[in-house]
Amino acid sequence: MIGQLDDLATFVAVVDAGGFRDAARVSGSSASGLSEAIRRLETRLGIRLLHRTTRSVTPTDAGHQLYERLRPALGEVGQALDAVNNFRDRPAGTLRLNVPANVARTVLAPIIVPFLKEYPEIRVEITAEDSFIDMVGGGYDAGIRYDERLEQDMIALPVGPRTQRILIVGAPAYFAEHGRPQHPSDLLRHRCLRGRFAGGRMAVWEFEKDGEIIRVDPDGPLISQPGSASDLLIQAAVGGLGLMGIFEDWMRAELKSGALEPVLEDWCPPFAGPFLYYAGRSYLPAPLRAFVDFVKRPRLPPGSASLQVETAG
Numbered sequence: 439m440i441g442q443l444d445d446l447a448t449f450v451a452v453v454d455a456g457g458f459r460d461a462a463r464v465s466g467s468s469a470s471g472l473s474e475a476i477r478r479l480e481t482r483l484g485i486r487l488l489h490r491t492t493r494s495v496t497p498t499d500a501g502h503q504l505y506e507r508l509r510p511a512l513g514e515v516g517q518a519l520d521a522v523n524n525f526r527d528r529p530a531g532t533l534r535l536n537v538p539a540n541v542a543r544t545v546l547a548p549i550i551v552p553f554l555k556e557y558p559e560i561r562v563e564i565t566a567e568d569s570f571i572d573m574v575g576g577g578y579d580a581g582i583r584y585d586e587r588l589e590q591d592m593i594a595l596p597v598g599p600r601t602q603r604i605l606i607v608g609a610p611a612y613f614a615e616h617g618r619p620q621h622p623s624d625l626l627r628h629r630c631l632r633g634r635f636a637g638g639r640m641a642v643w644e645f646e647k648d649g650e651i652i653r654v655d656p657d658g659p660l661i662s663q664p665g666s667a668s669d670l671l672i673q674a675a676v677g678g679l680g681l682m683g684i685f686e687d688w689m690r691a692e693l694k695s696g697a698l699e700p701v702l703e704d705w706c707p708p709f710a711g712p713f714l715y716y717a718g719r720s721y722l723p724a725p726l727r728a729f730v731d732f733v734k735r736p737r738l739p740p741g742s743a744s745l746q747v748e749t750a751g
Contacts, residue, residue, distance in 0.1 A: 442482070447512055448475040449487060453505050454577060457495045461577075463565070529724035530559035536573060537582040539668070541712050542566040544687040545582070545598035553732050560725045568635055573715070579726045580716040584709075594713040597733050601708035603686045606643070607698040611678040618701050619681075622652045629680035630658035631671050643683050645705035652705075672698075 448461075451472070455461035458469040480487050487501035497505055537546065542564060550562060565578070573581040573592075582597060606625070608618075619625050622645040633641040640661075643654045658680045662671055672689055675682040676697045692698040700706075714733055716726060 442479075443512075445475045445479040445482075446508055448472050449479055449501075450505060450508050450512055451577060452476060452488070452495060453497055453501070454509075528557055528559050529728045531723060531725045532561045532563060533580075533723075533725035533729055534563045534565075534578045535580055535582065536565045536567065536571055536576065536578045538568045538584075538712070539566045540685045540688065541582045541598065543668075544685065545712060549597070549733065553729060556732070557725075557728055560728065562725075562729075574717055579723060580714055580729070582712050582714050584712055591718060592715040593718045594715045595730065595733060597712055597714040599687070599711045602711050603706055603708045604683055605686050605689075605700045605706050606681055606683050606702050607675060607689065607693070607700050608681045609676055609678040609697065610699060612675075612680065613699065613701075615678075620702075622654050622702060622705055625654050625656045625681065628656065628658075630656040631674055631680045631682040632656070632658055632661045633668075633671070634661050634663055641683075645702065646707055647705045 452458055452461045455463075458472050461467075461472055462469040476488060485500050486498050487504060489496045489498055546564065550564075554560065554562060570583075571578075571581065585594075606619075612629075616628060619628060622643070625643065630643075635641060640655065643656065645652045645654070660671065660674050660679060662668075668684060668688060671682050671684065672692065674680070676692060681701070682698075686693070689698055693700065714730070716722070716730070722730065
């Protein structure tokens with residue numbers, strides 16, 4: 439019976455993710471293992487549940503009907519199993535979070551470390567990606583995003599610094615050779631190190647001052663995906679290759695040492711920090727409930743006045 443439940447849960451996970459590869463990434467399993475579980479389930483039921491092509495995986499009519507009945511039922515099973523946590527001295531289980539790369543790097547560490555020390559029986563799985571996602575459909579318990587990218591009908595809780603900035607920076611050697619931009623439009627004449635999102639869209643640089651908003655799409659010698667390769671961009675900027683726009687928190691050491699210097703600061707106002715968000719339901723899995731309660735506690739990480747966590751209003 440347990441094996442059958444595992445195969446049924448695999449089927450729901452594959453449909454939720456829209457394919458074996460994404461389902462494997464979320465679950466931590468192999469795509470081949472998930473595919474074998476689906477074949478085993480189809481053999482046991484004697485009916486095809488999924489249409490498989492090289493580009494997509496979609497449920498058949500029978501698969502869709504099974505999915506519609508299974509998903510809420512498995513949710514009830516999960517809640518029933520998780521209710522056992524109420525009898526533990528400490529909650530246990532897995533907490534799955536989807537967060538932007540900059541949050542994983544600069545916001546989570548001061549929170550996750552003490553959280554896991556306090557709750558050693560909880561395991562946290564973090565996926566770092568900057569694209570907009572279906573948090574529930576992707577199999578995540580919660581996500582962290584900025585206000586303009588929050589999913590609707592979600593509960594949002596402030597987490598991490600309440601203001602952040604993206605600064606334009608360059609090395610002293612670069613400024614000595616090319617001069618300093620005095621206006622955002624001047625960037626069109628400078629060598630700029632750019633970011634391209636996973637979906638292929640270039641990250642446009644946006645500036646604001648006295649109610650005026652200017653968006654700039656400059657050119658430059660290096661393009662890289664933000665987040666995963668931001669260290670490369672930082673080192674390229676330190677080496678004098680060009681100007682870079684990046685979260686201030688990511689390069690505090692370089693700013694403090696003088697390896698990088700900011701420009702156009704009056705055009706780079708702070709914006710609201712990130713939010714933890716999760717589905718607005720009466721029941722929360724024990725690991726998520728513990729994390730929400732932990733985030734709500736006011737705290738000041740040692741040596742960092744900029745990383746306060748505020749409680750929801």
